[in-house]
Amino acid sequence: MxxxxxxxxxxxxxxxxxxxxxxxxxxxxxxxxxxxxxxxxxxxxxxxxxxxxxxxxxxxxxxxxAWVVRLNSDGYQVRFVRGAGTKSARWADVEEVVTDTVAGAPCLILRLRSGDATVIPVEVLAVDREQFVREVSTYLPA
CATH class of the missing domain: 1.10.287 (Helix Hairpins)
Known part of the structure; x- marks a missing residue:
């Protein structure tokens, strides 16, 4: 996938x-x-x-x-986003996925077990916000 x-x-x-x-x-x-x-x-x-x-x-x-977010079965990568935090990680390292508003922009936040996080402002993506959250959720381990 x-x-x-x-x-x-x-x-x-x-x-x-x-x-x-x-x-x-x-x-x-x-x-x-x-x-x-x-x-x-x-x-x-x-x-x-x-x-x-x-x-x-x-x-x-x-x-x-040009892609901003790439998801695969191993993990994710983020490019072109200043202040994204951790730009790549494995799905096994993701502890929690939440949505929040950061600096007035709706964001998807991937909180990692190490205490770090990846902040992805969904407005920079050419995809519906809800669809993106659902698709990220499908990659998370059960």
């Missing part, structure tokens, strides 16, 4: 927005280099083509390939 949960579309859009700003700054820097140092326009052309390719690649990755 294996499940992956991808980024919710609004979260992917925010990340892509930050990426666009970064690429825009790179094109601005290339433009400044061409203007200030009278270098070849090829520098700006490479920056623009790189920006277009980069934006399409990152956009595709964020919407099609």
């Amino acid at each position: 294996f499940s992956e949960y991808r980024l919710a579309q609004p979260v992917a859009a925010r990340l892509l927005g930050v990426t666009i700003v970064g690429f825009a700054l790179a094109v601005l820097a290339a433009t400044a280099i061409v203007m200030l140092f009278a270098t070849s326009i090829l520098v700006l052309t490479v920056a623009i083509v790189g920006t277009i390719v980069g934006l399409f690649t990152i956009g595709w990755y964020l919407t099609q390939r």
Whole structure:
């Protein structure tokens, strides 16, 4: 058994927005280099083509390939979540699964036997909150 949960579309859009700003700054820097140092326009052309390719690649990755939570029969892994706590653990180490609101966001909290926890804000996932909780529960040992 294996499940992956991808980024919710609004979260992917925010990340892509930050990426666009970064690429825009790179094109601005290339433009400044061409203007200030009278270098070849090829520098700006490479920056623009790189920006277009980069934006399409990152956009595709964020919407099609990037996963936030991966569950399998052994355990779970969490990526792209700041403040998640323990990013991976085995199911045997999970003591309790609870839902709670953390910083105003509904979260699934996996409390571990070691006293640590994994906090997963369900709003960043492209899945219904209740469905995600049910599916995580199916992985827990009886």
